Amino acid sequence: TDAPPQNTKAKPESQKKPSKKGRGGMIVLEPVAGTRDFIPSDMRYRAWLFSKFHAVAKKYGFEEYDAPILESEELYKRKAGEEITQQMYNFTDKSEQQVALRPEMTPSLARLILSQGKSLLMPVKWYSIPQCWRYETTTRGRKREHYQWNMDIWGVPNVSAEAELLAAICEFFKLVGLTSQEVGIKISSRKVLETVMKGLNISSEQFAPACVIVDKLDKLQKEDVVQQLSILGISEESSLELISIMQIKDIDELSQKIGEESVAELRQLFDLVKGYGVAEYLRFDASIVRGLSYYTGVVFEAFSISRNSELSRAICGGGRYDRILTTYGAKQDTPACGFGFGDVVILEILRDLNKIPKEVSRHVVNDLVVPFNEDLRPQACKVVTMLRDAGIPAEVYLPKTKKIANTFSYAERIDADRVIMIAPDEWNAGEVKVKYMKLQPKGVGEEEKNTVGVQFAVKVDDLL
Numbered sequence: 001t002d003a004p005p006q007n008t009k010a011k012p013e014s015q016k017k018p019s020k021k022g023r024g025g026m027i028v029l030e031p032v033a034g035t036r037d038f039i040p041s042d043m044r045y046r047a048w049l050f051s052k053f054h055a056v057a058k059k060y061g062f063e064e065y066d067a068p069i070l071e072s073e074e075l076y077k078r079k080a081g082e083e084i085t086q087q088m089y090n091f092t093d094k095s096e097q098q099v100a101l102r103p104e105m106t107p108s109l110a111r112l113i114l115s116q117g118k119s120l121l122m123p124v125k126w127y128s129i130p131q132c133w134r135y136e137t138t139t140r141g142r143k144r145e146h147y148q149w150n151m152d153i154w155g156v157p158n159v160s161a162e163a164e165l166l167a168a169i170c171e172f173f174k175l176v177g178l179t180s181q182e183v184g185i186k187i188s189s190r191k192v193l194e195t196v197m198k199g200l201n202i203s204s205e206q207f208a209p210a211c212v213i214v215d216k217l218d219k220l221q222k223e224d225v226v227q228q229l230s231i232l233g234i235s236e237e238s239s240l241e242l243i244s245i246m247q248i249k250d251i252d253e254l255s256q257k258i259g260e261e262s263v264a265e266l267r268q269l270f271d272l273v274k275g276y277g278v279a280e281y282l283r284f285d286a287s288i289v290r291g292l293s294y295y296t297g298v299v300f301e302a303f304s305i306s307r308n309s310e311l312s313r314a315i316c317g318g319g320r321y322d323r324i325l326t327t328y329g330a331k332q333d334t335p336a337c338g339f340g341f342g343d344v345v346i347l348e349i350l351r352d353l354n355k356i357p358k359e360v361s362r363h364v365v366n367d368l369v370v371p372f373n374e375d376l377r378p379q380a381c382k383v384v385t386m387l388r389d390a391g392i393p394a395e396v397y398l399p400k401t402k403k404i405a406n407t408f409s410y411a412e413r414i415d416a417d418r419v420i421m422i423a424p425d426e427w428n429a430g431e432v433k434v435k436y437m438k439l440q441p442k443g444v445g446e447e448e449k450n451t452v453g454v455q456f457a458v459k460v461d462d463l464l
């Protein structure tokens, strides 16, 4: 379920957004509609999620790349009626260039692959976590940006590449504690649709736009889908036959319908994923099409099982796109496949299922060093540097120390384990005063460490 539509009713004067800057009023404090701020408490969740994306990519030998958020609009000028190209965040820049904030990463990746030319040795396994944009009419109140983990393999025509990508997605699920009872991946192939459409005398140039339409089956009424397909010149009878074949959930049944040859790749894929030990997450489902026009083969989509499935949005999705380079004017194509994995849905699911470790929500500073007075501040800086160089996240109390009590309340606020006070008498004796703010885990050291609140003199060298 997307965020509730923004309240568009007129607001009483008092609640209206403060007037725009310029008439001396306060600036608007909210981010632009559909975009998000990430203050530290939010950023910790995003950083934690991205650290899992990076960990899986690294474990699978993928290399990170990036490209500008701003791209030429022509990268996305596809005429297959996809929502993603109809909602482009595009504009004419000051040099009259038609540019757009990228709605997806694959076109930029295709541009990079083309620009590298022969110097790029295949296969290529690249990943990125780009922020992608769309211009949604705010009536839907949906987000206009999200971060999308992209993993792609170029130069591999066989389904070993798709198997590797599916294994990487399942690796992520295992890494964050999502079981095959909680999430799954539905797999099909557009080659199935291609075979069916050929059998129904649907021309090949109708293939991509027809896929974009039947992808809406889970959102639109069947009649609407039939109606949209009729605009492509596809008869109602053919459309109904196509839609009925897409209800098939079993490869054997599908093989009966369209022949073993058309399902051979899928059988091989299901064999390979058994090798990775992730078959429990995967199932065949002929209704999976995906909404991007450039897919040409295997397509897949991950979903959450525990939530009310009819409303749940895809967790991630992807597939094979073997013919994208010639659409950008290249002389020949290079096989490719990949997936996109957004940051919004997965975090909602992980929160709902309580999979996010408690420490992700906590800002970690172990020690707070407090100078008793400004004369002792250089010494405090020395001590905090010693702690930091030992790998301990540590702060030195920056405001002038008026009342020691204030530093203790600051220590509580930053959830520090210890307050280390630089006091004159102790310092002259080569010591500091330590106050434990909370019980240390048992066995941390001598008995007194587990007496919260009492202050002890400790040799500077014994601090580490």
Ligand SMILES: CC(=O)Nc1cnc2ccccc2c1
Binding pocket: 084, 103, 104, 132, 133, 134, 143, 144, 145, 146, 313, 342, 344, 345
């Ligand atoms: C659930 C969600 O926020 N999806 C989302 C948000 N922003 C986008 C921006 C561009 C393309 C797809 C997008 C998808």
